[in-house]
Amino acid sequence: MTRMKLDSQIPSGPLAEKWDKHKFDLKLVNPANKRKFEVLVVGTGLAGASAAATLAELGYSVTCFCYQDSPRRAHSIAAQGGINAAKNYKNDGDSVHRLFYDTIKGGDFRAREANVHRLAEVSVSIIDQCVAQGVPFAREYGGLLDNRSFGGAQVSRTFYARGQTGQQLLLGAYQALSRQAGLGSVKIIPRTEMLELVVVDGHAKGIVVRDMATGAVSSYAGDAVVMATGGYSNAFYLSTNAVGCNVTAAFRAYKKGAAFANPCYTQIHPTCIPVSGDHQSKLTLMSESLRNDGRVWVPKQKGDKRRAGDIAESDRDYFLERKYPSFGNLAPRDISSRAAKEACDEGRGVGPGGLGVFLDFSDSIKRLGEDKIRERYANLFEMYERITGENAYQMPMRIFPAVHYTMGGLWVDYNLMSTVPGLFVLGEANFSDHGANRLGASALMQGLADGYFVLPYTIGHYFATNKVARPTASHAEFRAAEEAVRARIQKLLTIKGKRTVRSFHRELGRLVWDKCGMARNEKGLKEALRRIPAMREEFWSNVTITGSGESLNQTLEHAGRVADFLEFCELMCLDALTRDESCGGHFRTEHQTEEGEARRDDENFSFVSAWEYQGLDQQPVLHKEPLVYEGVHMSQRSYK
Amino acid sequence: MNTSNSRCNSSLGKKYVMAITGLALFGFVIGHMVGNLQIFLGKEVLNAYGAFLKSKPLLLWGARLGLLATVSFHVWAAIRLTQENRAARPVRYAVTKPIGASYASRTMLMSGLIVASFIVYHLLHFTMGGLDPELLTFLDEAGRHDVYRMVVVGFSTLRVSIFYLVGMALLCMHLSHGVSALFQSLGLKTGVFGGWIDGFAKISAIVIFAGNCSIPMAVMCGFLK
């Protein structure tokens, strides 16, 4: 395999002028020629739907795919809290530079500076775009947009639509996509999953998909492939992701030569509903906007089993306010999550199994009245009650951290193109903007920035500068890829072993949660790296899948995804082991300050890890993209 | 490609037909009731009213034909919509539980059909004399058709009066849902006004039931004779 070279394509010039300059430097495609280019978009979340709609508006011929039964159901829909934008509508000192700085700092100085600055720049246009589409953002009585504050920021820059911001933004993008579908410029192919990337003469030229309803395996050829396939949180089995979210598409691309960057950067969200038992199929997140009005605490005494209301004020430890006085309950996600874990590790956790901390609204209810709290969070309180049977207006919520987002993803350059020319990666599926930790309300921003305002510019440049003819779907590479997909499905169906797919997934998830979760260390990671191959081997000899490949077979779908997680988790643990420092969501217990905070090692680890696949039993090759900061000074992250 | 004709033939178009004809029939039911209640003002008033109607054949027949057309459209739209609605669910549920839906709302076709057959009976009874031709031959002192006596004689049979009461009960059940639904279909059930419509529908149904039933009841009790 050829040694890949990471060329980040960061434009020259001052940081704040890079994107404008780059937009001018990008080559254009003649409007009349655009329809000749076929773009395949995989995934229809915020990034995928916005990209597909915008590319179609520009005149490209677009086909888009999603595994859900409708593009509107992509998991972006579950984002609750909001979307950041540097509008400074509140006159509280926000600016593009401040949003940029907060994001870089929040990411613990492990994100690519130029991308983050561009993100902050286009954030402003996103809100304009969404409002024009009819997204019903919350308003003030005067008719102007309302904002709330969010974790990791000291300004109010978060736009929201009740507790369903992700839903409303996705529906906006979905409607734009539907409009194009109605006009015939986009073809939407739902209930279909991408199982292989097809590379012809070094360029991504198509995909192999399986129609999940009929089992038919087929190929689609295009001039470029855009993957907006989300993150890999479900590697942990229990996460806040939808049960269908998976790493398969990204992992197939990795195996076909796309570098995978920073797989160990995973985010643990502090405000999820605690696990209630082994039957649990997913974890439910509650927006961290709750932390605006809720106070996080645990009893001071170990093993204090009294009811929350019976614990006197003096016996409570508001640990976030105590440890981080200036940010308090709004400390960034990684810090809040770890602080909760520490409290539980000390035996001060609450609820079944001691895996939970209180999130208490009684002070806010006293101050603002129950109606105001109801107005802000009614749907979250209702959701909490449905799941736990408890009324959080009367007693504090119990929360615990859960895997929620993955900052790592396929490596992309400034143009969002992976190391495979013609393969573009957007949204959570790429690695680019959040470094080692993402701030709240920034995922929606990034997904829409990539889809509406970045890719539509950069993809044209690829077409204008790479005149590679589109092969037909009967090309030998497609045939071979289809055969590989069919063979793999056949292999899975013929194992007929004794263990269910779910039991493997659960075992794998528990292992990586323990060894590569909120806190990691060399010993644990090495143990995981030893156990995963054994687990994989057992999977391929002892998994049981009933039914056939010729119809809807959800067990088979799940098996294919778990098979990929079984390989991917090894890469994640390897990356975590190699990154011998702590940063953001990657907390190595060997590297912490006396106060237990993450200690970065900028001298040795100020780089992006990009892994190149070498074959199943070969160690992947690590490539390093150095991180150089012009606009900010790298500092110890402090939220005290 | 989209003619206004096909638009009126859309599901919403047919609902407008239901609603507008329903509103007209509701108006007629009220007018008819008010006219009939004159029986309590005495024989003279009622018979004069009857004679007045007969003296304007153009108006009378115009109204009758208009009503016939209205009923026809109402029934036509109901049948078409019902056919479409049935086709929309070819496989039925094994278990069904009505949730949020009143009995009246679920049985509009049934109550409507029974009311329609009741109307036929009613016309045969008092308008065409098909059941008892003698009823139409009564004359009062002034030589006018004695409507008063016709009603009293017509309702003096217990069986007939009970059938009228049942017919009215179904009509009013039909109206208790229909009147509020027609405002919904016409898009008028919105705003503050919208909150009153359900109440208005129920009250008007009760008033119509009470008003119309008071006549056979009064005859049976011997109050009118």
Added chain:
Amino acid sequence: MKLTLKVWRQQDPTSPGKFVTYEARDIIPEMSFLEMLDEVNEGLLARGEEPIAFDSDCREGICGTCSMVINGLPHGGQKATTACQLHMRLFTDGETITIEPWRARAFPVVRDLVVDRSAFDRIIQAGGFVSVFTGGTPDANLIPIGKPDADLAMDAAQCIGCGACVAACKNASAMLFVAAKVSHLGILPQGRVEKDRRVLRMVQAMDKEGFGSCTVTGSCEAVCPKEISLRFIARMNRDYSVSLLKGGE
């Protein structure tokens, strides 16, 4: 808890289906309804049988994927709750539960409890959008929108497109779904511009898909997990008549 399940099993869209009875053992009250089905499926797999196919994704009540009629009620009939958020604490030990797919001509069964709801997508494609292009939009605060209007639009916009309204309606009508989108966009000034065209096209698409019509029973509102109000249907009825009177598009 031990339960008896009567589940609709259907191999594919064309095969006839039937009810099959299963025992669900060791069910605990903290499980969600879908986790209960997961457990039953694990048992079926262990016996070499094909598990019950059912749709679900986010399992937190927002994606609208899960879709099953539980004891005659879409999503089980708990107020403002999708099947994935329904918890077993609401059922009693020894109960028999009948589980069926959404039933509507416009929602053909794919397999077991999974149905094809692409009809909803086609209705949105007919007009459920604001015709703006990416970029070139005015500043977001240029159009003030009163809080009551913004809130009302949001009430309608909350629809998750699950199809429970269709499943519950005795006429398999999609009016609540369509009305929610027509109202969401029609209430806001951005969407008001093409309000007439939108409602005509969406209703036409709805009829074409073979949904029934609205007889105002209110079942849809009662089962809607997002509690979308019937008043939006009245609103759509008005919008439609107004655009008819204006002479169509």
